[in-house]
Amino acid sequence: MLTAAYCVERLKPSDFIALVGTISRIRGGTIYEINKVISHKAYNKPYKFDNDIAVISTKKTIEFNENVQPLPLPKKNIQSGLSCIVSGWGYLNNQLYSDKLKYLYVETLTSEQCSRILSNGRSSTVILPLHMCTLSKRGQGTCLSDAGSSLVCNGTSAGIVSYNFPCALGKPDLYSNTYIYNTWIKQNTKSP
Structure with missing residues (x-):
């Protein structure tokens, strides 16, 4: 999973969970415990919010279904006006x-x-x-x-x-x- 480094900079994996497969924060979906968080080593360098990206892995493999699907990464830079x-x-x-x-x-x-x-x-x-x-x-x-x-x-x-x-x-x-x-x-x- 991808997120902003800002969101996880002071968190340990045991401090939060991943909830997938729902559009409600309090109902439905599947909870996954977090295994590891890797923030970009150059986060906030040289300027604030530069390299503001982190990856999160879960302890168990996320099961894909009708409500849970991976998003591929872009193969080219996104153009303006999209x-x-x-x-x-x-x-x-x-x-x-x-x-x-x-x-x-x-x-x-x-x-x-x-x-x-x-x-x-x-x-x-x-x-x-x-x-x-x-x-x-x-x-x-x-x-x-x-x-x-x-x-x-x-x-x-x-x-x-x-x-x-x-x-x-x-x-x-x-x-x-x-x-x-x-x-x-x-x-x-x-x-x-």
Whole structure:
């Protein structure tokens, strides 16, 4: 499983579980105990939220079924202007966690487009290729507790929610670009 390094940086495998096969945080699905967590060694280097990616392995092999399927990694970098789906359990309408998994259609931006929007002519915000951005309309986007969630583009795990400026205010949301990390992910998810 993929997540943001930010989400697991202070956790041991015994501190949390994986719940799969449900859109509810409190009902249904199957629970798996965590075996190992590997965060990118260069997390927060050289800049905050750089390399914000981690892999999680479970003690037992996850069983795939109608409600549980793996997402393949992208074979090429995601282009701008693509409609993708981001999902998460985060902050919504003054409620810290949603019981039901929420999703939103968003449009991808290039690093250059994202940097330009975030800079707004005032600062020198630079988004590197190891990140990717999406944008939706004001009032929609990722928020608190969505970090670590998946961005799905063309049926692949294209990004991992990293951070936002702030929640749903018409600014781009940032993700770790999984295409850039394909080799690292494969190296760290090999079975022993």
